[in-house]
Amino acid sequence: MSATNKKFLDLTHLRRVFSYAAPYKGRFYFSIVLAILLAVITPVRPFLIQYTVDQYIAHSMVKWLVIMTIIQIGLLLVETAMRFFFSFMTSWLGQAVVRDLRVAVYKHILRLNLRQFDKTPIGTLTTRTINDIESINDIFADGLVPIIADLLSIICVLAYMFAVDWQLTFVALIPFPIILIATYYFRRSINKSFLSVRNAVASLNAFVQEHLTGMQVVQSFAIQDKEFRKFDSINREHRNANIKAIFAYSVFFPLIEIILALSISLIVWWSAGEALNLGKGQQGVIMSFILCLNLLFRPLRMIADKFNVLQMGIIASERVFKVLDNDDVTKDKPDAYDGGGKPLNGQINFENVTFAYTDENYVLKNVSFEVKAGETVAIVGHTGSGKTTIISLLNRLYQVKEGVIRIDGRDINDYSTDYLRKNIGVVLQDVFLFSGSVMDNITLRNPEISKEKVIEAAKLIDMHDFIMRLPGGYDYNVMERGATLSLGQRQLLSFIRAMLYQPSVLIMDEATSSVDTESEHLIQHAIDTLVKGRTAIVIAHRLSTIRKADRIIVLDRGEVKETGSHAELLAKGGFYAGLHAMQFASETAEPETNG
Structure with a gap:
């Protein structure tokens, strides 16, 4: 048969x-x-x-x-x-x-x-x-x-x-x-x-x-x-x-x-x-x-x-x-913690975290670090070192293979998924915009968010005038995937979205890469505004954008190589100093010549 x-x-x-x-x-x-x-x-x-x-x-x-x-x-x-x-x-x-x-x-x-x-x-x-x-x-x-x-x-x-x-x-x-x-x-x-x-x-x-x-x-x-x-x-x-x-x-x-x-x-x-x-x-x-x-x-x-x-x-x-019947879903525990109306403080702990997208290729290997509440921490490393994987695990987009991730001392798996993700704002390098108006993309069609709140959030990070210059202002149709906007403009809209939801933890993944100087200036101002009073994790290739970070975590091939401030890591002359030298070869070469 x-x-x-x-x-x-x-x-x-x-x-x-x-x-x-x-x-x-x-x-x-x-x-x-x-x-x-x-x-x-x-x-x-x-x-x-x-x-x-x-x-x-x-x-x-x-x-x-x-x-x-x-x-x-x-x-x-x-x-x-x-x-x-x-x-x-x-x-x-x-x-x-x-x-x-x-x-x-x-x-x-x-x-x-x-x-x-x-x-x-x-x-x-x-x-x-x-x-x-x-x-x-x-x-x-x-x-x-x-x-x-x-x-x-x-x-x-x-x-x-x-x-x-x-x-x-x-x-x-x-x-x-x-x-x-x-x-x-x-x-x-x-x-x-x-x-x-x-x-x-x-x-x-x-x-x-x-x-x-x-x-x-x-x-x-x-x-x-x-x-x-x-x-x-x-x-x-x-x-x-x-x-x-x-x-x-x-x-x-x-x-x-x-x-x-x-x-x-x-x-x-x-x-x-x-x-x-x-x-x-x-x-x-x-x-x-x-x-x-x-x-x-x-x-x-x-x-x-x-x-x-x-x-x-x-x-x-x-x-x-x-x-x-595909049970590979993000499941909440029956007694999952929903915060009781209170936001997260934002203290993050990675404890011996190991992860692989496929069983044999590990992206993170026994990674441990701490981010204190209200602290700004930058994560740097070569492409493929596991930087983006860290934020995906933090948001429970993927499940940890080994180890545990805690926020405010509680395993992230003990939180309800909705509560966890509402308290974590993410600004990605490749901003996805849906077909619709600027307003729809900022509010994600949440009817509880008024236009007045959107305008207030836009003004806080100096983007209201930018939006009003668009034809139709907040009603401007960005088309599918934001095709009618530049990369920098799409990035700016994502910052308003993050500001509007007031997350306890802010994650920025390559937020200033591949944008022009003017957009980078606006984005940097938005970052400075957004990180005030909240925990921030910044992932960046351009090391010039993370000098203000309280601490920098250096990843290489899924392992933590170094941790410290910008000045401390340069003084060590280790892995971070090598990355810095590669990006700023012209600046470092001149003092050596004069010496």
């Missing part, structure tokens, strides 16, 4: 999907009742036609013919209304479950540790959150409940046909083995095509997401043609998978129509023989059987397709539940 078939027969995921319909069980049960009623009512019209032809048309009873016609029209209207409510109800259920699942998945993604985003393409998560969850809607709209309704309808019609004339029914069903064989191969073909389409969609989403984000690199290195050929290859796979599905449909549906015509021909042939040999007229039966065959073949045409839709929905649900 193939893996695909195993997935189809394993109803674990299907039951789990239907558990999300529990809040709407009233509507679900109502749709089941409608399915049963529709199945029961389906053979009534063929019976009425048979009875009308044999009893009233044969005996020219016009009055009763009119009455029966009105009854059938009324019955048709009732059946149409029931089918409308059935279709609407199943689709409504599907959309309700999709909404709840999408909320659950996105809420869970927000809690995932960053390592999951390090190893999972964003396009893949996008596919899980949008495309795959949308496929789960088909389980309700075109899947299990509609399949049950179709099967019940087929059973009721067949029961009626056997009750009327079992011999004629067998004659009409002679071509059915062909349908079963065709359905089997159709289902297999469509299943393979659907799987290929799903995989191609995931690949397309991942590729487009990645390359649109990195378009500057693509264009800067003139590799548009190369990347387009990759995209064209993935897109061609998507097209070919869809064409295979179209081909299967193009063969299957006409084949069903041919088999229907063959069954009708067999009914006419058998009935004609009965009439010639036995003088047995079956006009009413023939007409009702022809209608019954249409009522049989209509669901049979779609049932194989619906089984595939159901299977694809189950496969999509498996992918979605893999995201939900």
